[in-house]
Amino acid sequence: MGRLLLPVLVLAFLSGGPAQAADGPPGGPPGASSCTGCHAPMKVTDSVIPRIAGRKAADIVTFMREYRSGAWPSSVMGRIAKGFSDPEIDAIAAWFAVQPE
Amino acid sequence: MATRRTFLKLAGLKLAGAAGLAAPSLASAQGAGRVVVVGGGFGGATAARTLKQLDAKLNVTLVEPNPIYTACPFSNSVLANLREMSQQQFRYDGIKAAGVTVAETSVTAIDASARTATLADGTQLSWDRLVLSPGIDFDWGAIPGYDEAAAQKMPHAWKAGAQTVLLRQQLQDMRDGGLVVMSSPPNPYRCPPGPYERASLIAYWLSIWKPKSKLLLLDSKDAFSKQRLFQDGWAQLYPGTIEWVPLSKGGKVTSVDPATLTLTTEFGSHKADVANVIPPQKAGAIAAKAGVADRTGWCPVEPVAFESTLQRGIHVLGDAAIMGAMPKSAFAANAQAKVCAAAIVELLAGRAPPQPLLINTCYSLLAADYGISIAGVYRPDKGLLADVPGAGGVSPLGAVGGLRGQEALYASSWFRTITAETFG
Numbered sequence: 363m364g365r366l367l368l369p370v371l372v373l374a375f376l377s378g379g380p381a382q383a384a385d386g387p388p389g390g391p392p393g394a395s396s397c398t399g400c401h402a403p404m405k406v407t408d409s410v411i412p413r414i415a416g417r418k419a420a421d422i423v424t425f426m427r428e429y430r431s432g433a434w435p436s437s438v439m440g441r442i443a444k445g446f447s448d449p450e451i452d453a454i455a456a457w458f459a460v461q462p463e
Numbered sequence: 464m465a466t467r468r469t470f471l472k473l474a475g476l477k478l479a480g481a482a483g484l485a486a487p488s489l490a491s492a493q494g495a496g497r498v499v500v501v502g503g504g505f506g507g508a509t510a511a512r513t514l515k516q517l518d519a520k521l522n523v524t525l526v527e528p529n530p531i532y533t534a535c536p537f538s539n540s541v542l543a544n545l546r547e548m549s550q551q552q553f554r555y556d557g558i559k560a561a562g563v564t565v566a567e568t569s570v571t572a573i574d575a576s577a578r579t580a581t582l583a584d585g586t587q588l589s590w591d592r593l594v595l596s597p598g599i600d601f602d603w604g605a606i607p608g609y610d611e612a613a614a615q616k617m618p619h620a621w622k623a624g625a626q627t628v629l630l631r632q633q634l635q636d637m638r639d640g641g642l643v644v645m646s647s648p649p650n651p652y653r654c655p656p657g658p659y660e661r662a663s664l665i666a667y668w669l670s671i672w673k674p675k676s677k678l679l680l681l682d683s684k685d686a687f688s689k690q691r692l693f694q695d696g697w698a699q700l701y702p703g704t705i706e707w708v709p710l711s712k713g714g715k716v717t718s719v720d721p722a723t724l725t726l727t728t729e730f731g732s733h734k735a736d737v738a739n740v741i742p743p744q745k746a747g748a749i750a751a752k753a754g755v756a757d758r759t760g761w762c763p764v765e766p767v768a769f770e771s772t773l774q775r776g777i778h779v780l781g782d783a784a785i786m787g788a789m790p791k792s793a794f795a796a797n798a799q800a801k802v803c804a805a806a807i808v809e810l811l812a813g814r815a816p817p818q819p820l821l822i823n824t825c826y827s828l829l830a831a832d833y834g835i836s837i838a839g840v841y842r843p844d845k846g847l848l849a850d851v852p853g854a855g856g857v858s859p860l861g862a863v864g865g866l867r868g869q870e871a872l873y874a875s876s877w878f879r880t881i882t883a884e885t886f887g
Contacts, residue, residue, distance in 0.1 A: 388517040389805030393820035393840075395513075396798040400824065400873075402880040404887065409876035437858065437870055438824055438838050445840025445854030450820065 391453035393446060403461065416463025422455035496521040496811055499580050499590040500563075501570050501749055503527030505534075506596030506781030506796035508558055509885045513804035515562040521811075524564045524588060526580070530554065532886065535654065536793045537878050538623035542631050543664040545831050551623055553886035573753035575774040592807050595755065595762070596780040596796065597747025598622075599653050602760065605743040606646075607718040616721035617738040620661075621653060633737045634665065640675035641736030644726050646716040647682040651761065652744045653782045653791045655688040656837065660827040661739070663693065666701040667830045679733060680707045681726060682714040683743075688790075689827060689837055689857050696829040716740070746783035753777060761785045766843035768806035768816050769799055778803050787847030788839065795823045797881055818843055820851075826874030834870030 389395050401414045414422060428434035430443035446454070496518065500511040503525055511525040532553045540546040555565045566588075572581040573593065580588045601619065603610050609617070618630040634643070643665055647658040662680050669676045686709075687693075697705045708714040713730025720727075724735045745751075745760025755762045755771040762779040763772045769784060771777045780803055781796030789795050798821045806816035824838045839855035841848040858870060 387805060387817045388808045389513070389801060392817060392842075393822065395801035395805065396820070396822035398801070398884055399794050399797050399822070399881050400877050402883055404883060406876075406879050406883045409879050410872050411876045411880060437866060437873060438836050441838045441854060441856050442822055442824070442840060443854075445820070445822070445851035 386453075386457075390457040391450070393450055394454045394457050397454065397458070413463075414458045415461035417458060419452075419455040419459035422458055423451055426451045426455070497588075497590050498523050498592045498594060498807060499588050500525045500594040500596065501527075501573075501580065502596040502598060502747065502781075503529070503532055503555060503558070503565075504596060504598050504781065504796065505793040505881065505885055506598075506800045507594065508532070508555070509797045509800035510594050510596060510780060510804050511563045512558055512561045512885070513801050514807060517804060517808045518811075519562060521808075522564075523562070524566055525555070525558060526566045526568060526570050526582065526588075527555065528567060528569045528583075530567055533622075533624040533627075534793070534878075534882060535621075535623045535657075536881075537875075538620070538627050539657070539661045539664045540828065540831075541623075541627050542620070542634065542661065543668040543831075544631070545664070548624075548628060551627075553882060555886070557887050570749055571752075573749065573777070575754060575777055578776060591776070591811060593753075593777045594780060594800075594803065594807070595747075595750055595753060595777060595783065596800070597749045597783050599744045599782050599791075600747050602743040602745050606716055606740065608721065609719050609740055609742055613719060613721035614740070617719060617724065617735075617740045619741055620739060621657075621741050621744075630737070630739055634668065635672075637673060637676065637736045639673040641673065642734070643669070643676065643678045643737045643739070644724075644733050644735035645678065645680045645739045646719075646726060646741060647680060647684065647687070647714075648741050648743045649683040649715075651791060652741070654825075655790050655792075656693075656825060656827045658682075658741055659687055659689070659693045660829070662705055662707075663696065663701075663827070663829040666697070666704045669704065670701055676704075676736075678705045679735075680705060680714075681716050681728060681733070682707060682709050683716070684714075685709045685711050688825075689835055691860055692835045692857055693827075693829065695860060696833065696835070700830055700833065744782075746779075750779065750783050755779055756783075757785075759785070766846065766848045767818060768810060769803045778807065785847075787841070788850045789821065789823055789841050789848045790825065790839075792823055792825050793881060794825060794877075795821070797885060798822060821848065824877070826870060826877060828871055828874060829867075830871075832871050833867045834872070834874045835867065836870050836873070 429439040500507045514523045534551045568583045618626045620626040620630040713728045718727045724738045750756040762784045769778045780799045782791040802819040809816040821841045835858045837857045840851040
């Protein structure tokens with residue numbers, strides 16, 4: 363038992379880095395890494411583009427679906443959201459939700 | 464098989480060596496993890512930094528000869544005196560702080576089978592994976608008369624820096640009532656909407672400082688990115704100032720004479736007061752030396768990890784690569800770099816990288832407070848990155864309230880974000 367548990371704990375600790383907080387591939391689920399080109403992982407002064415790291419997953423999902431349907435008006439986000447399925451949006455939202463705020 | 468003792472030893476090494484909380488993979492702890500990145504632009508700098516972020520145990524070297532990077536996005540605003548050149552410039556301190564070894568030199572040779580890169584001083588770097596992000600070089604000689612010496616008279620300003628400053632100075636020295644002639648290259652080239660943003664912002668500057676002047680835009684194409692938006696904006700903002708001559712109406716420049724600032728097309732000659740020749744392009748020279756460029760001068764890659772289809776173990780990013788539907792932009796290079804870095808971590812661990820999704824967004828300014836955009840979403844399809852159907856597109860045409868001003872604001876916010884993520 364101890365033989366198995368210790369490595370598992372060590373691995374769990376080691377894999378808790380900011381870039382890999384959720385389960386899955388390094389760098390997040392498909393599409394997530396592109397988002398940070400505009401939605402910075404760090405605080406950026408003088409930017410009007412909102413940060414999404416640490417936002418509630420449910421909020422990110424709602425925004426993306428409403429951008430996609432046009433229910434919420436947007437400049438570029440509607441055009442981008444149309445490229446993502448519900449499961450893809452869910453995975454990206456879950457990943458950003460656990461990134462450091 | 465690893466005993467408990469050896470495992471703990473490995474884990475202990477990891478803990479002792481952990482520069483941060485990023486997760487090292489087992490494979491890298493076992494010694495496979497040397498990545499050399501060539502070129503410190505939006506692709507290379509992002510790749511190097513992301514690799515260290517995803518796996519702190521990786522040994523990552525970024526080879527870049529310039530101590531200061533000068534960004535091309537927003538350099539057209541420098542021409543129009545809306546920005547200072549210093550706002551375009553970035554150092555590699557953030558990259559070094561992330562644990563990347565920055566070698567301030569160039570790579571002179573690459574041996575794909577021996578997996579080595581030779582630096583200018585003869586040093587050989589061994590790599591398990593090589594990332595090339597060399598940007599573009601010009602196809603000197605494609606336009607007879609246009610060579611590196613001619614570029615001192617007729618600047619390209621398509622690599623930001625001294626050329627941008629030269630073109631700005633020429634515009635400022637021009638008489639009011641002068642003729643600015645631009646030449647736009649055939650596809651593919653760096654930043655598809657760039658020449659048209661440049662024409663817009665030069666017209667913006669002329670309208671304020673030299674209002675009797677005109678701009679002639681000679682094009683080697685019959686269509687261009689965000690064309691309706693640009694042309695509607697020109698008619699609205701600068702009526703009569705910009706004349707666009709497409710390929711079919713004699714727009715292709717067939718030769719230039721730098722001594723007289725003359726650009727010749729199949730239909731006639733144009734004598735300029737200021738001439739901006741954006742020449743045909745190809746992948747940065749190291750790509751051909753490494754054997755990853757094909758007959759087009761660009762680099763074919765597979766669409767998941769952007770590994771060269773010509774040389775195993777070498778990944779190519781950004782403007783130099785053939786990325787299917789994805790355009791050559793800073794946003795694209797940064798997005799590709801993050802996907803490539805994650806894929807390399809997987810490959811070094813002996814796992815297959817996942818199928819990626821990528822986004823591109825490009826803003827263009829037509830005036831200080833007038834922005835338009837194009838966006839796309841891409842995924843691998845039949846060996847290339849393809850547009851995700853139904854997604855992407857350009858800003859709406861027509862009267863759109865405050866949208867143009869809003870997009871100008873988003874454009875400057877994007878630049879702050881992407882440069883912070885890449886260099887900050």
